[in-house]
Every structure is written in structure tokens, then in C-alpha cells.
Amino acid sequence: MSFLISDAAAQTAGAAPSGGGLASLIPLVLIFGAMYFLMIRPQQKKMKMHQAMVEALGKGDEVTTNGGILGKIISLDDSFVSVEIAQNVTIKIQRGAIAAVLPKGTIKAIK
Secondary structure (H helix, E strand, O other): OHHHHHHHHHHHHOOOOOOOHHHHHHHHHHHHHHHHHHHHHHHHHHHHHHHHHHHOOOOOOEEEEOOOOEEEEEEEOOOEEEEEEEOOEEEEEEHHHEEEEEOOOHHHHHO
């Protein structure tokens, strides 16, 4: 039984103090900073640009939706847009579903 006691005493006697608290946080802060500048900030800028584009929509604009549908805006509401996708064919979609505003005449050039 004496061999167990000597092992226990040896385990507690040689414990070395761990590293400093602030030095171990520096890599974590650097990783978070890199993630912010590489992922979060560009996504926020893209979201602001899309919001400005949606707010600037007007009657007669040619747009494409997130689903890939091309059309011309015929009426606007606070939340919805009516888009003419063919002669006498209109659909009503949410403003946020507009992916891009196309240059005037794009739809005629495609047909």
C-alpha cells in the first residue's frame, strides 16, 4: 500500500503554474478580429446596398427577382411590388425579393 501513497505525493508536488491570463486571450481576439473584417463587415455592407436599392425602386424599373424572373415594375406598395413579366401577366412579390435593377431596355434586348 505504500507504493500508492508515494505516487499521489509525486503528482501534487510537481504542478507548474499555467501561463498568464491575458496572453492566452490574444489569439482569440485576433481570430475574432479577422472574422469580423473578412465575413461580418462585407455582409453588412452588402445588406446596406441591397436595402438602398430596394428603397430606390420606382415605377417602370426593369428588375430581376431572386428566383431569376425578369420584369417591369408597374406598381409599388410599402411591402409589395407588382411586376409585369409578360404582356397582361403580372405577379406580386415582396420588395426584398428583388435581386437587381437592370438597365432600361434590357428586357427588350433579350426578347
